Amino acid sequence: MIRLAEKRLSKKGSTLTKLLTAATLAVSCNVASAADPLKVGFVYVGPTGDAGWTYAHDEGRKYMVDQLGDQVETTFVESVAEGADSERVIRQMAAKGHDLIFTTSFGYMNPTLKVAKRFPKVKFEHATGYKRGKNTGTYFARAYQGRYLTGLIAGKMTESNVIGYVASFPIPEVIRGINAFTKGAQEVNPDVKVKVVWASTWYDPAKEREAAETLILQGADILTQHTDSAAVIQAAQSKGKFAIGYHSDMSPYGAKAHLTATIHNWGALYTQKAKSVLDGTWKSEDLWPGIAEGVTDLAPLNDAIPADVKALVMAKKQEIKEGKARVFDGPVLNQAGEEVVPAGQSMSDNDLKGFNWYVNGVEGQLPKS
């Protein structure tokens, strides 16, 4: 897309319009090429430089290229608005001969399915959605496993026994994260309380910062977030508290405060999916990989974390990896302290995907969304 535009513009030679086009058009790039490689397309909701969600997906794309080399040729389009715009971009990709297209935001669900119907030979993979088709699969990461591990760290390290959680919207994905985090913290420290503040936004650095400071004011000495910017890390750093990041290693924003972060490694998943198309074994399925597959992981642990806590986290991570333990193994208590899942049982994936209640240790009432 951008190559076409540039060709047209170079005739006119106007720097201003060139800049304009470069800035307002979604930028797409071509990487690698060989004799008849598999063409893989990626549609991103944000800029690849957001240090968050989209950044992680693009790292995954690069990893796949490293792994498969000449066998694949990738294209990506960034900052594609959800809705009608995305349908246009996805259709264009399919029409241009891509064999496999990853659409990486929830709002691309219906557009992806719509385009998929028209291009039955192209394979589609939609992240975070729940609707599948003949040639459309879905995938997501078990980020809650990382949340649980960071909860262990927070529970061990808090001195005030109040941990602050800046959340976005009360949907199952976010509630699952809060619960996993709280369960981890509670397991190592039954006195700990997790205070949740809903910022009612995915992304507003100033508001995220105010939410963080509000929590600090109310006694929290460790913060974590389920919003997209690094403002919470910054707030913690400036107030001399600790924080746990999300999406990517956010330590550049506050090296002292940043204990670790739950991160996504999509590379392994993308490589596996591309391979399956190459050898003809691709099928539409719902993939939910996590720590075992290396898709969910932790950023490097801060040296401020005591060695025994580090060891505990590593041990738990190993158990989850080997399938010996699950995050929501019973007993799981609700806020009232009643046993919802008895010891010896574990919550099913379906239960996890529909989480609409808080576990014991979360303070306040879950808002009805």
Place this chain on the structure above:
Amino acid sequence: MDIELITNILFATIRTGTPLILIALGEMVCEKSGVLNLGQEGMVLMGAVLGFIASVVTGHAGFGILAAIFAGMLMSVLFGFLAISLVSNQVATGLALTIFGIGLSAFLGAGYVGMAIDGITAWEIPYLSDIPIIGKILFSHDPLVYLSWGIFGLLFWCFKSTRLGLTIRAVGENPEAANAIGISVMKVRYGAVLFGGAMAGLAGGYLSIAYTPMWSEGMSAGRGWIALALVVFASWKAERILLGAYLFGAASIMHLVLQGLGFEASPNLLAMLPYAATIIVLVVLASDAVKTKLSTPLALGQPYRPQV
């Protein structure tokens, strides 16, 4: 609620209201001269990104702020050239400026995501900040907050009792008449648009250098639009802009604080509070239809073609 909590709430209120005040005061002057510039969001983002880049490159937050102001002015010159000199449609041009600014700032800032700067820190005014409670609320901010008060005072005085204020208003009320008595409509409008751009750029710098010292795409998160609405609801009066912005700030902070206190209400409803409260108060204040009409710049949004 104890005193410390209330102090902190009021302190945060001022910080939250500041970017809105800066943007809205700039836009107010712009609109008083009869020019409707919807490009605030784009100018704010350009100020934020160039301010941040300049801070990184020079290592001085002060240079960053100057660069932010300069960036906003550059954007407004572009707008002025199209909307004033070429007499293009102001609404369409302003919207284009916003889209352009969002895109260009993302493009320029791509390499600066994830970088850290020192940013502007609070400057506690000697003696004044020692006053209990009030000192913490009013006199322990970063310098840009004090600057916003200074600019407010100047504008208030300017439109209350100076010839310059009258001139700007004349141009916004009836450019033909202003032209007839020898006022250069073009010059006044360019000046007002430039001032608006500088203020929007400054607000951007405030966000990326003082408030949350980082650059990330779209970090203004719609503040330009809120400020635009604020100008109208404040009936183009500086003192009401100040009031509205702080009201908005207070309600935004309460949205967060009340949740932490265990207040049982839907956070979605609470998130609506800043908008609802600000609109209600300002609409009630502007309930006198005649007075409100008097303060509305009559020629707002209308292009002016100089008679040759």
